[in-house]
Amino acid sequence: MSAPVKSGKSPKWAMLIDTTKCVGCLACVAACHNQNELPVTEFFNRVEEQEFGRFPNYNRRFLPMQCQHCDNPPCVSVCPTGASYKRSDGIVAIDTQRCIGCKYCILSCPYKARTINREHGFVHKCGFCAVLLHNNALPACVGTCPTGVRVFGDLNDPNSEISNLAASKKVVQIGKDLNTKPSIYYIIG
């Protein structure tokens, strides 16, 4: 997979997560921890294990979960200081200098994507590895996944893989009816 190329327009980053390929190895969780230098108790992404059906038609799936970089993000609208904001490239970011740690955004996020930094008291979360993107590299979780669960790219580039996938019928957005307009698309097996 190639690194995200910037088309003429400013990008609109998005991700696809194909849960049918996820084996639950947690390599993305480890890569995320490493990339963001997180303490062991804080996570930006997680892999939920879900069981469904009844024996003998019983099955289990892994559902990677993280900040969905919502286009209508409740965390941004509730933030009283403007610490949480939406960037023009679609990334929902946090200005940690302005975060007073009121935790309102944590309570507003339907995806449990946010966590408190216990050392400094601000709230933080997945930022789509903006630093890596800036250097034309992929987010750590995308690059590290051994089974190719994650596809990352620019929705403003009509020829990108993510644009085609996002338009296809098999993808869903989780929690769509809460009107959050997530930037992460899922294929659920």
Next chain:
Amino acid sequence: MIYWSSLITFYLFSAGVSAGAMLLSIAAGFIDPVKYKRIVTTGAYIAPFPIMAGLIMLIFDLERPGLFWLLLTTFKYKSIMSIGAWIITFFSTVSIIYFILNLQKDYLKLKTRATAVNAIKIVGLILCTSVALYTGLLLSTLTARPFWNTPMIPVLLFVSAVIDGLAAISLVLCFKPDEDKGYINTFIHTGDFVLLYLLLLCTVIFLIGIGKSTQSAAIALGIVTSGQLSALFWVGFVAVGVVIPFIAAAYKLCTKMRVHTPWLNFISALFALTGGYIVRGVIIDAGQLTQAILF
């Protein structure tokens, strides 16, 4: 997981007491300033203080209390918390002015212009209504929290705030001998009776609504009515906070017991306040313990 601790519960409660006390004080003054003078002054003397204590609690619930001033250098019209921070600031200011106005009428005896005083009262009325409403809207606007995400929450907390304000006034009046020929007593008991009846109604509508809502809302309801918060809810809120004060008020109205019975008023006010605190605690916790089920 619990992110907002009992400090937030206390804050919501104290904001309710302040807003309720001021609302009743101003309203009583508009109805009959002579007859209800003690309601007017007692409410005015109470209003600024609970919320100040609450604000200190609120600041200490922040992970970074030293940065709380950022709330007052920003205004985000989409954020109920930001709007609330400004409402609280204006409310505190106006409640202090209103406090001084009453103080001067009683003790300082300075000359004031009637139009200015009325303007303060009207602004005060708008502000205490806003305070009492915003604490509920803070919760009810989060779609991620099914137990909070219902229009009934602000209504319920509003009614509860007025009850708490009335209870605080009644509690203070227990320490002053009766000199009102029963007017004040009738005001308090009628208020209690009507408001507690409304609160009971709101609670029933809220519980039925939550129970018939989404699966996650039903889980939250289970926690409240039969799970880990049930003792607090049934004993602390329903019995102590609503039913007992309601019966006390009904009893006093029915028996036309106009003489001031400080001990009965005292207990019933204390119970109502306890219930007002507990119901906020239960709501704050139940909302945080449950989350919208997404998949």
